[in-house]
Amino acid sequence: MKTLYLDCGMGAAGDMLTAALLELFENQEEVVKQLNAMHVPGVTYEAEHVSKCGIGATHMHVYVNGEEEGEHMHHHDHDHDHHHHHHSGMHEIGHVVEHLVVSEKVKEDIMHVFGMIAQAESTVHGMPVNEIHFHEVGTMDAVADVSAACYLMDKLSVDEVIATPVNTGSGHVHCAHGILPVPAPATALLLKDIPIFNNNIEMELCTPTGAALLKYFVNRFGNMPVMKVHAIGYGAGKKDLEAANVVRAVLGETEGAGEEVIELQCNVDDMTAEAVSFAMEQFFAHGAREVYTLPAGMKKSRPGLLLCVMCMEKDRDEMLRLIFRHTTTIGVREHRSRRYTLQRTMESMETPYGVVRRKVSEGFGTKREKMEYEDLARIAREKGISLAEAASLVLREDEAETPQEG
Numbered sequence: 001m002k003t004l005y006l007d008c009g010m011g012a013a014g015d016m017l018t019a020a021l022l023e024l025f026e027n028q029e030e031v032v033k034q035l036n037a038m039h040v041p042g043v044t045y046e047a048e049h050v051s052k053c054g055i056g057a058t059h060m061h062v063y064v065n066g067e068e069e070g071e072h073m074h075h076h077d078h079d080h081d082h083h084h085h086h087h088s089g090m091h092e093i094g095h096v097v098e099h100l101v102v103s104e105k106v107k108e109d110i111m112h113v114f115g116m117i118a119q120a121e122s123t124v125h126g127m128p129v130n131e132i133h134f135h136e137v138g139t140m141d142a143v144a145d146v147s148a149a150c151y152l153m154d155k156l157s158v159d160e161v162i163a164t165p166v167n168t169g170s171g172h173v174h175c176a177h178g179i180l181p182v183p184a185p186a187t188a189l190l191l192k193d194i195p196i197f198n199n200n201i202e203m204e205l206c207t208p209t210g211a212a213l214l215k216y217f218v219n220r221f222g223n224m225p226v227m228k229v230h231a232i233g234y235g236a237g238k239k240d241l242e243a244a245n246v247v248r249a250v251l252g253e254t255e256g257a258g259e260e261v262i263e264l265q266c267n268v269d270d271m272t273a274e275a276v277s278f279a280m281e282q283f284f285a286h287g288a289r290e291v292y293t294l295p296a297g298m299k300k301s302r303p304g305l306l307l308c309v310m311c312m313e314k315d316r317d318e319m320l321r322l323i324f325r326h327t328t329t330i331g332v333r334e335h336r337s338r339r340y341t342l343q344r345t346m347e348s349m350e351t352p353y354g355v356v357r358r359k360v361s362e363g364f365g366t367k368r369e370k371m372e373y374e375d376l377a378r379i380a381r382e383k384g385i386s387l388a389e390a391a392s393l394v395l396r397e398d399e400a401e402t403p404q405e406g
Helices: 014-022 028-036 090-098 104-125 136-156 185-190 208-217 273-285 313-326 373-383 387-401
Strands: 002-007 043-052 055-064 087-089 133-135 160-163 172-175 178-181 228-236 246-253 259-268 290-297 303-311 333-339 343-351 354-363 366-371
Touching: 014 028, 014 055, 014 136, 014 208, 014 228, 014 246, 028 043, 028 136, 043 136, 043 228, 055 136, 087 090, 090 104, 090 136, 104 136, 104 185, 104 208, 136 208, 185 208, 259 313, 273 290, 273 303, 273 313, 303 313, 343 387, 354 373, 366 373, 373 387
Parallel strands: 002 160, 055 228
Antiparallel strands: 002 246, 043 055, 087 133, 172 178, 228 246, 259 303, 259 333, 290 303, 343 354, 354 366
């Protein structure tokens, strides 16, 4: 399993995470060119090799219209008497993201991260999300950081992301609203359910952008698993401190480490089979890893169902919302468990009957292959034969084309 491990012992910021991910690639100069080719309006990326406490690292400079900006996503100003500020909201950010030269998946990732930040700010300031605005001076810098991190995560295409507990820093931070405690309120909300600490370094070590990126991409927080390391990257912060001000990214292969999943369960006895089926479709459509039902005896000897929805930590709140919306339950139980899976890939075979896809699952000393049902069903319908006969036809063709040893 391709695994990314992030050491956030000195916090996390968008530029630090981007730089750490960049160092995992052998052709870093080419990757920086690719970042600039995203065409974030007015933005130029420039990687600089620096030293932090004697450790070689990369600092990612982000220039907006030729000037370097800091990461100020939390410097929001909702005082509309300040007309000398131009503001950008989620609609304007969405317009910018829509025109980036990246895949649709990366665009979706970027907007999800910004959505999390806007939702946190909305809760903190007691305002609707569509009224949350960001200072223009910091908006493009933040778009640049989030876009670069999402692009590099997509390019790495890892199976699991694990991170250490996050160092938030301590003290106070100055922003448009005044002097706020560290972590800033929006950052603190984004870090909810994530293990955090501070080691008395009096500065903001984890920014809202860094917190949102971690919350969105990290599958679980904890110790480094047993892994075969392929690459290590260090992303440097702007300041020099007594401790190395870096995020460390470790890329490698794990087997059998498993992943933590959330199991949400509820009992229902007053839903039709059609309603249960529709609810299950909604759970899968919004990221559930598995959904199943079991027969259950309930109060007053009524037959009912035990409904179980398995999802990742980042999807838990959405799954809870969907469960309460699409079922009749008034309570949901949560359990945490570790799931072990085989590594799965999809292969395509050219046959006289058309392309047939084959799922290959391997790991733990085991390898299994299975032809895609829909492809076999298509052949069976076209030829008026059974699924088993369709599978035999494809297997004979595959064996005929496979070179024989000796």
